[in-house]
Amino acid sequence: MPRKPVARDAVLDAFEALLIEVGERAATLDAVAKRAGVSKGGLLYHFPNKEALIGSLLERMDRLAQADIEAMKSAPEGAAAYFIKSSLWADTPLDRVFVASTRLAEVAHEETRRRFARIQQQWLDVLAADVGPELAKAVRYMGDGLYFNAMFEGASGGAAPGRQADVDSLLATLDRLRG
Structure with missing residues (x-):
């Protein structure tokens, strides 16, 4: 069953917030998952890598x-x-x-x-x-x-x-x- 787009948006919002607050290097996949309140696997379901998040x-x-x-x-x-x-x-x-x-x-x-x-x-x-x-x-x-x-x-x-x-x-x- 496909995941709700809300989770995808929450991950993207978390990435955006981390970029603003701490910069690109600290906006790791682990930090994004934690900020979004999802598992790293949940993040990777929507964004297989950091370049996909950037895109x-x-x-x-x-x-x-x-x-x-x-x-x-x-x-x-x-x-x-x-x-x-x-x-x-x-x-x-x-x-x-x-x-x-x-x-x-x-x-x-x-x-x-x-x-x-x-x-x-x-x-x-x-x-x-x-x-x-x-x-x-x-x-x-x-x-x-x-x-x-x-x-x-x-x-x-x-x-x-x-x-x-x-x-x-x-x-x-x-x-x-x-x-």
């Missing part, structure tokens, strides 16, 4: 990023404003999978780097359609800076006080740059 995490990242890109495209305020506003840490599934995947990129996991590059290019393409190619790069760096600083501030604690004022200032700057 599923990257599929999750792709799925969530594509949903975000579609939201950017249809945002009433425009893709650039949406991108800046959504660059604050909100502990969303997308935030968590990005941070977890970053831990893989840090150890030179090439597939992770390739997927990040593809997502960044897709964001840039959507931003360029909204504000032009030059301003699109500036907007992407604005959003990257907000996100990076949120990670320094302790992402799990939410946005630092005053961060919304930074977003408002960047949105005003975007309006000025648009002319």
Whole structure:
């Protein structure tokens, strides 16, 4: 009888959490099984090795990023404003999978780097359609800076006080740059 998908998701969630909290090397199969509350055999039923776990995490990242890109495209305020506003840490599934995947990129996991590059290019393409190619790069760096600083501030604690004022200032700057 096939196992419930809930167990598979619990294992993937545990892997994601361990990557965030302790990094790639400490996110062993044994640690993942323990965190997920399953036996190692139960983990191996769903994910025969660590690379299978990584592959599923990257599929999750792709799925969530594509949903975000579609939201950017249809945002009433425009893709650039949406991108800046959504660059604050909100502990969303997308935030968590990005941070977890970053831990893989840090150890030179090439597939992770390739997927990040593809997502960044897709964001840039959507931003360029909204504000032009030059301003699109500036907007992407604005959003990257907000996100990076949120990670320094302790992402799990939410946005630092005053961060919304930074977003408002960047949105005003975007309006000025648009002319």
